[in-house]
Amino acid sequence: MISLRNIHKTLNGQPVLRGIDLEIPRGETLVIIGRSGGGKSVMLRHIMGLMMPDKGEVLFEGQNLMGLSELQLIPIRHQMGMLFQNGALFDSMTVGENVAFPLREEGKKSEAEISQIVSEALGLVNLPGQESKMPAELSGGMRKRVSLARATARKPKLLLYDEPTSGLDPVVSDSINKLILHLDETLNMTNVVVTHDMKSACEIGDRIALLHHGKIHFLGTPEEIKSSQDPIVYRFVNGISDESVATE
């Protein structure tokens, strides 16, 4: 469904991606892990076409996104959804209006149908009846749930998650993981999840890719990554720093 071929990206003179090659088949949940600032979100943005690579190709269902204009990307983006790190909810709109937004923009459904879908989408993320609340009134976990409801309202083929559990307590993180699994079962989408939460990665991922120094250092199932003896993988999985703290 998605192919990343030899993707290179430099931001502010700093190489972030140095030749990413990755194939993501339809229906798979791929988790991308790696250290903070390692280029995981940048990679996700390339898949959505929010960023264009300096070199390489991004193919979505065989179509190369490289060089397409914003206008040409519109029909492709209709098939995708994205959960942003901080929710990116429109703060001038209510929760209901936020979830209804992509449906209204699509212009294919009546207001009654949209209202029905919004209720269902909020029910699916365990926030029934919260349509009239403003984003400012919600907690971090609730904002992510609303953002998830908005991203899935149009039932996209591909859903991209940027740090879905970051900044949340372990209980809320677990509920988000369960929600992702539930949505995966219910809507049967292809998912790409960026996280540095190993517990999350192992729970929701069919495969896990470790991004290290701008390249895919490891790609395998959760069992394979857990049993890997590669020092970089081992240190990341077990949360061991290779830096020493200077002491007097």
Added chain:
Amino acid sequence: MIGFLRKLGGNFFRFLRHCGQYAHLLIDIFRSLRYFPIRWNLVSQQIVYMGVNSLPVVVLTGACIGAVFAAQIHLKFSELGMSSGIGPVVAYAMCRELGPIICGLMIAARVGASISTELGSMKTSEQVDALRSMAVYPTDYLVIPRLLALVISMPLLVSFSIFFGIAAGYMICVPLMGVEPAYYIHNSLRFTGAQDVGVGLIKSVIFGFVISTICCERGLNCGHGAQGVGKATTEAVVSSTIALLVCNFFITFLLNAWMN
């Protein structure tokens, strides 16, 4: 010396980058107008926010400028025995220059700052990217409604500014300074015509376009975080104010040449 040259060069390249980004936005605006229907519901919301809500400040500044200008003109014209010329001078200046430029400056400060802050905050909180991810063209959704709202609102606001400026001038000169009302009104109507009001309205449309596009461009291209938004807002207000004054200079000469 090297430090000075480096700073000068840096500012020059930053100016060029802004010009490039502005040109890119203008192309995007025309592309968006060509491919997407206008969102009149958003335009009307923005007209209320930018136009209707700006009315008190525009009326107040227009009236103040008209009153002060009339008082100053009266001081010199009465010395020369030309009190009957005060009315037309105030009306002419309010229609052609003071009304449009004072209104433009107030709108650049009030609305321009608001546009760049709002769009800048949306950009830094990933709301602009969220729009793009939902297959919405940001220029179509964010820029066009603000642009049209300001281009529609500005002539109305300038009309109010001109009217209240002239009215305030009358109130200063006639009841307070004792100028003969018949001369004041007669000469004002004799020497100020629809052409002068037209000049003010043409300027107002151009000012609306300049303010909205510059402030949208700064907001959408702002830097990271609160500092980036603050800087973009300052740049938006300063750039649109300077652009307004420079545009006013050229429009005045062009319109005068065209009308003569």
